[in-house]
Amino acid sequence: MxxxxxxxxxxxxxxxxxxxxxxxxxxxxxxxxxxxxxxxxxxxxxxxxxxxxxxxxxxxxxxxxxxxxxxxxxxxxxxxxxxxxxxxxxxxxxxxxxxxxxxxxxxxxxxxxxGCYSTGSIALIAPLVAAGLLPADYPVTINAVSGYTGGGKQMIAQMEDSSRDDAIVSAYFAYALTLAHKHVPEIMAHTGITRRPVFTPAVGRFAQGMLVNVPLHLDLMTGAPSMADVRAALAAHYGDGGLVEVVSLAGAPTPRLDPEELAGTDRMKLYVCGTEGAGQVNLVASLDNLGKGxxxxxxxxxxxxxxx
Missing domain, CATH: 3.40.50.720 (NAD(P)-binding Rossmann-like Domain)
Known part of the structure; x- marks a missing residue:
């Protein structure tokens, strides 16, 4: 049955x-x-x-x-x-x-x-903590932008009906500036980090899609890994053929990431961005806030x- x-x-x-x-x-x-x-x-x-x-x-x-x-x-x-x-x-x-x-x-x-932001954040951070590359007390910063559907019916109405008195007319706005977003506890609980991250979410004037950025200083990580080491740790964790794909943008000419890239799908891409040897890496998760999120x-x- x-x-x-x-x-x-x-x-x-x-x-x-x-x-x-x-x-x-x-x-x-x-x-x-x-x-x-x-x-x-x-x-x-x-x-x-x-x-x-x-x-x-x-x-x-x-x-x-x-x-x-x-x-x-x-x-x-x-x-x-x-x-x-x-x-x-x-x-x-x-x-x-x-x-x-x-x-x-x-x-x-x-x-x-x-949560949607949590999905991208945890996907990027947890494997690095588990692999011993990211110290649990690393001062993590997370910046993210989501489609407005993540805000529910009220925000959708505010975004899509400009005739409303309470309509949101800006193209993009940051919020949760008190640094007390409800997703922070689950990010900490399921990544293994012990220091509260600085998390700044934002909403853009597009319906579905999301980018979650986690920038890291490689010299503050265990063993000062290279970008290639970070990508290898993520790739080893997720393997091939699943819903989560690890992508490297190293060496790509003027790369750009579109938050709507995976709108309408249940997939997530994890990008390893930066310049090899420069001592920094920017990890970016791309997903649909209503899909995988x-x-x-x-x-x-x-x-x-x-x-x-």
Missing amino acids: APKIFIDGEHGTTGLQIVSRLQNRSDIELMSMPAEQRRDPEVRKAFLREADIAILCLPDDAAREAVALAADAGTRFIDASTAHRTHPDWTFGFAELSDGQAARIASAQFVSNP ASGAAVQNLNLMIAG
């Missing part, structure tokens, strides 16, 4: 993306509450408890409530909120994080979906859990 999948919060940005990816699949039964019953807490509880896997596209408190309503019924969860990303009882849903992570996701009852990752985790 096909596993029953319930998306709690299916009408939000991430939920809608997941529905579009799953609605034509014949190997699952996609459950959906009737429109007139969506505010009935007992109906919601029944759907959560009947589902084999519930995907939570909810605010943090609502996600915690959903788990409390159905965990004892054996329902398995994929939580796209921030609520459980550092919780010790939850498996972090980044299959490429380490050897065995995909298997852990496949067998887990509770899986936390990574959100709904694409949720579906990847779902597939692992179904297969497992």
